[in-house]
Amino acid sequence: MSGFGLTITARDGAARLGQIVTAHGLIHTPAFMPVGTAGTVKAMMPDAVRGTGAEIILGNTYHLMLRPGEERVARLGGLHRFMDWPGPILTDSGGFQVMSLAKLRKMTEQGVEFQSHLDGSKHLLTPERSMAIQHHLDATITMAFDECTPFPATEAEAAASMRLSMRWAKRSRDAFVSREGYALFGIQQGGVFPALRAESAAALAGLEFDGYAVGGLAVGEGQEAMFAVLDQSVPLLPAVKPRYLMGVGRPLDIVGAVVRGIDMFDCVIPTRSGRTGQGFTRRGTVNMRNARHQDDPRPLDEGCACPACTRFSRAYLHHLFRAGEILGAVLLTWHNLHFYQDLMRGLRDAIGERRLAAFAAERVTREAEGDIEPV
């Protein structure tokens, strides 16, 4: 069964411009997926998310299985209908968040037993259960169940963890129910160790996934180490399938990863930062709570077409955050998501016009300039 697939329309070095056909619509790549943790991209109306240019969002299996429960979501017509997002949705496997959020975890060959951080209820998450949950949620792209190897880890620890994930990848593949235009992605692990990344890539390639994620990065290793892993491991992934770098990242992380051949990204940074007062601009981040903005009639980012920048001043955004107003979180989240999608549009245009290296260099230079001078 198929109806899902990447078409590459241009290349610039290792970078690829493309589009992915899915059961729920097209995704232009390189793509950034806003995170809709618990059935909502926090503080955003779905049509506003679409309006920024996002074509696919991410949902979290761990959160949704606990509340409202995947069977409830299925009875209500699936996650697309539940949250009014008819476009593609990728769900993670739950593995990463079980390790970071749940209590009293116990990992075995079978899977992970844990207690809910919400009510202490006991659950078992296995490759088979993760596939069933993501099926109930009606995920367009299902992620194989894996263990995100902690950082730092010794090579022996990373190897054992990766090999467990590869056995779980096989079980995920076997349990996944194919549907036209739906996909299952495998996840490469192996920490920062080239031999392990190569072993993992080989193991996954044998399972013929519809796409391949690079997992276990953006966990504290730093940008330089992350780029080194990408330089070595991305070429090992099947060239004709989408490549997804999980949990990344800051704008220049994304630029560097696109240069190295990554097609898809997700990260909570734009939404989380938006709620806490950090705004993204091409000249770096701006803390809207800072008193320097209190009399500033200028928009957060002169070149931005989002509602926060076209209708409101820095002084107003500052006021909203100082006063603890919900609209502050709404507007800055909106801006940050718009900024990220603007970045992706810029990257796609640059690849199409074969000027990605210049584009990337200019972004690095601009970000180093820092914010505009106060009024």
Add this chain to the structure above:
Amino acid sequence: MSGFGLTITARDGAARLGQIVTAHGLIHTPAFMPVGTAGTVKAMMPDAVRGTGAEIILGNTYHLMLRPGEERVARLGGLHRFMDWPGPILTDSGGFQVMSLAKLRKMTEQGVEFQSHLDGSKHLLTPERSMAIQHHLDATITMAFDECTPFPATEAEAAASMRLSMRWAKRSRDAFVSREGYALFGIQQGGVFPALRAESAAALAGLEFDGYAVGGLAVGEGQEAMFAVLDQSVPLLPAVKPRYLMGVGRPLDIVGAVVRGIDMFDCVIPTRSGRTGQGFTRRGTVNMRNARHQDDPRPLDEGCACPACTRFSRAYLHHLFRAGEILGAVLLTWHNLHFYQDLMRGLRDAIGERRLAAFAAERVTREAEGDIEPV
């Protein structure tokens, strides 16, 4: 100077259908004004507020003088521009909130000394200062500075308070700077005592305000007592000027007050309720946190055209409130404001078609039915 005024286009009993011309656009009456306390109708984009049908919003002098400060708002182009609301804005005088929010208040003939609830800073609010603040904010409709008589109060207390407010009304009138299309409203006081309401109305009429508010109600006296005061005191207000019932109210309070000749209303109930999970329907309020909604695929209110009702289920709204998601507050505030504006549209249509009594009776009957049965 003028350019501000009410045109009455139809009557049904004591009720009036009309429109008010202002410097910032038309207001169709009877009108409900959403409350934009601190320069934002909480959780709402201004264009969404407009989209519900609201034509005028209310801003709070007390909050805005303390943060961000009225002179800052003036430097930034006034409140309309600051918060992207080009339409009419009414600001209260600050008197009511000084008494309910500020610390260490001291009232004299001159005005009220108080300490900010935000930082303890000392301020003096007088009729002259209140007029200056509202002028700086660029209020379309300025309210005279008054004391909202506490409830309960003896007749002697209510009389002393009312007479102080009438002396302050004269000082407000003298201090107000007229501009084309801007207005100053006087506020009738007198508690629940007919003789005092009459004395207050007479005192205000001599000052020739552009509109008249009924103050000191919705402070705990109950709907029956409030309607009794309106029955007696509204006919004493100049018939050709807008009449504004401050701080009211619940839907049936508004219906009853329109029947008694009131043209304008404001209340935090729809917005505050929206943030805490209470949704309004013609069959009464619905607590979206209640577990009865968790599997309910139906909209909150079948007949409602707002985004919360046309795009999402009760189950989804319930999930958002249980999960503490900002979108829950956004959607339910949106619905509630839409519900209130639908009510005002219904009232205006009913007056225009001289069937207000039947409309009012039907609303009372419907609200008594209670929510639809669970699925």
